[in-house]
Amino acid sequence: MVKSNTFHCSVITPEKAVLECDATSVVFPAHDGEMGVLLNRAPLLCKMGIGALRVETAEDKQIMFVDGGFAQVVDNRLTILTEQAKTPDEIDRAAAEAILVEVQAMKITDEATYIARDKAIQRSKVQLKLTKKQ
Amino acid sequence: MANRRVLIKRRKAVRNIRKITRTMQLIATARFQAAFTRAIATKPYSEKLAELVADLSKAAEGVDHPLMHAAEGIGRSAMVIITSNRGLCGGYNSNVLRTAVEHLDRAKETGLDTEVHMVGKKGISYFKFLGREMVERITHIDDAPKFEQIEPIANYLMGQFVRGEIASVHVAYMKFISTGRQQPEIMQLLPLAQDEQADADEASTGGGEAETQYEFSPEPKQLLEELLPATVRTQLFQCFTDATVSEQIARMVAMKAATDAAEDMITTLTRQYNRARQTQITMELLDIVGGANALT
Missing domain, CATH: 2.60.15.10 (F0F1 ATP synthase delta/epsilon subunit, N-terminal)
Known part of the structure; x- marks a missing residue:
C-alpha cells in the first residue's frame, strides 16, 4: 500500500x-x-x-x-x-426474462404487492441489462 | 454341509454391506467437508451485520422495533423444525424431534398452540406417525441450503409475527459445536433477544476503539428497521447451514459404526465357518476310519 x-x-x-x-x-x-x-x-x-x-x-x-x-x-x-x-456470468438471462414477463402480469391489490412487483421488475431489468453488455 | 454354505452366504452378504457402508461413510465425510466450508463462509456476513446493528443502535439511541416485542395475549406461536431428507444418520433426526416435541408439549401446557413448519422428509413422516399437525412441509432444501430458499420462510414468519398472529418463533435444529459435538437446540428466532444486542454493544465498545462518526443514509432508525429483518434472515439461514453440517457428521459416525460392526461380524462368521469345516473333516475321517476298521 x-x-x-x-x-x-x-x-x-x-x-x-x-x-x-x-x-x-x-x-x-x-x-x-x-x-x-x-x-x-x-x-x-x-x-x-x-x-x-x-x-x-x-x-x-x-x-x-x-x-x-x-x-x-x-x-x-x-x-x-x-x-x-x-457476476454477469452467473445471471440466468432466460430466467430473468421469464420473471419479468411474469411479474408484469401481476395484479396490484395493495401497497405491499405494488412494492413487490416494482422490486421484481427492477431486479430482472438490471439483470437483463448486465447480461446484454457481454 | 448345508450349515457351511449358509455361513459363506452370510459372510458374503455382510461383506457387501460393509462395502456399502464404508462408501457411504466416505461420501458423508466429503459432504461434511463441503458443508463445513459453507458454514464457515456464512460467518463474515453475520459478524458484520451484528457489528452494524451495534453501531446503529448506539447512533439511534435505544432500539425499538416491532420484531423485538411479542404482542400480548396471543395463544399461538410457530416453530421451525429442521430434520433431514434422508435417513441412515443415526440418532440425528430422533434427537432433534424429541427435543422439539418436548418443547411443543411444554408450550401446550402453558396454553400456547404451536404451528409447526417442518423441514425434511424424516420429520414429516415422524409427525404423520404421531398424528401431529404441520402447517407447512418443506422438502426442497438439500445439502447445500441457498439463501434464496430460506428467505421466503423467514419473511413469512416475520410477517406473521409483526401482524400479531404469532407470539414467538422458535427453531429446533442440531447445533454444530465441534466435529465431536452436536447438540439438539431450540433457538428463539423471534422476538429478537434484547440481551444479544447488549452483548454486541459491549463487544464493540469493549474494543476501546473511538466511536466512528458515520454518515447515515437514510436515518439510523430507518436503517435499523431494515437491518433487523436481515439479522433474522441470517440467523435462520445459519441454523440451516449448521443443521446440514451436523447431519453429515451424524451420518459419518453412523456409517463408521456400521462398518465396524460389519467387520466384527465377519470375524465371528469366519470363525464359525472354520469350526464347521473342521467338524466336518473330523466326521469324515471318523467315517473312513470306522469303515476301514469294520473291513479288517
Missing part, C-alpha cells in the same frame, strides 16, 4: 465472501441513487438498492448485480453486505 490510491473492498453475501480486493473506485446502488466511493471517504453507513455494483481495481473493472443490503465505509475499508450478488 505504498502511495497507492486503493482501498479495501469486500462484497459479502450470507453464503460466502464474493469479492475481496483493493479497489481504486467503487460505484454502488444506494437506496436513493448511485453512490461512488474513492480513497479516504468519510465513514458511511448506507442502505443499498437494487442495481449494478461497479468495482475498479488498478488492473481491471468488475461489474456485479446486487440486490439490496448495506454498505459500510470505515478506515478506507468498504464492506458491502448484500443478500444476493451475481
Whole structure:
C-alpha cells in the first residue's frame, strides 16, 4: 500500500465472501441513487438498492448485480453486505426474462404487492441489462 | 454341509454391506467437508451485520422495533423444525424431534398452540406417525441450503409475527459445536433477544476503539428497521447451514459404526465357518476310519 490510491473492498453475501480486493473506485446502488466511493471517504453507513455494483481495481473493472443490503465505509475499508450478488456470468438471462414477463402480469391489490412487483421488475431489468453488455 | 454354505452366504452378504457402508461413510465425510466450508463462509456476513446493528443502535439511541416485542395475549406461536431428507444418520433426526416435541408439549401446557413448519422428509413422516399437525412441509432444501430458499420462510414468519398472529418463533435444529459435538437446540428466532444486542454493544465498545462518526443514509432508525429483518434472515439461514453440517457428521459416525460392526461380524462368521469345516473333516475321517476298521 505504498502511495497507492486503493482501498479495501469486500462484497459479502450470507453464503460466502464474493469479492475481496483493493479497489481504486467503487460505484454502488444506494437506496436513493448511485453512490461512488474513492480513497479516504468519510465513514458511511448506507442502505443499498437494487442495481449494478461497479468495482475498479488498478488492473481491471468488475461489474456485479446486487440486490439490496448495506454498505459500510470505515478506515478506507468498504464492506458491502448484500443478500444476493451475481457476476454477469452467473445471471440466468432466460430466467430473468421469464420473471419479468411474469411479474408484469401481476395484479396490484395493495401497497405491499405494488412494492413487490416494482422490486421484481427492477431486479430482472438490471439483470437483463448486465447480461446484454457481454 | 448345508450349515457351511449358509455361513459363506452370510459372510458374503455382510461383506457387501460393509462395502456399502464404508462408501457411504466416505461420501458423508466429503459432504461434511463441503458443508463445513459453507458454514464457515456464512460467518463474515453475520459478524458484520451484528457489528452494524451495534453501531446503529448506539447512533439511534435505544432500539425499538416491532420484531423485538411479542404482542400480548396471543395463544399461538410457530416453530421451525429442521430434520433431514434422508435417513441412515443415526440418532440425528430422533434427537432433534424429541427435543422439539418436548418443547411443543411444554408450550401446550402453558396454553400456547404451536404451528409447526417442518423441514425434511424424516420429520414429516415422524409427525404423520404421531398424528401431529404441520402447517407447512418443506422438502426442497438439500445439502447445500441457498439463501434464496430460506428467505421466503423467514419473511413469512416475520410477517406473521409483526401482524400479531404469532407470539414467538422458535427453531429446533442440531447445533454444530465441534466435529465431536452436536447438540439438539431450540433457538428463539423471534422476538429478537434484547440481551444479544447488549452483548454486541459491549463487544464493540469493549474494543476501546473511538466511536466512528458515520454518515447515515437514510436515518439510523430507518436503517435499523431494515437491518433487523436481515439479522433474522441470517440467523435462520445459519441454523440451516449448521443443521446440514451436523447431519453429515451424524451420518459419518453412523456409517463408521456400521462398518465396524460389519467387520466384527465377519470375524465371528469366519470363525464359525472354520469350526464347521473342521467338524466336518473330523466326521469324515471318523467315517473312513470306522469303515476301514469294520473291513479288517
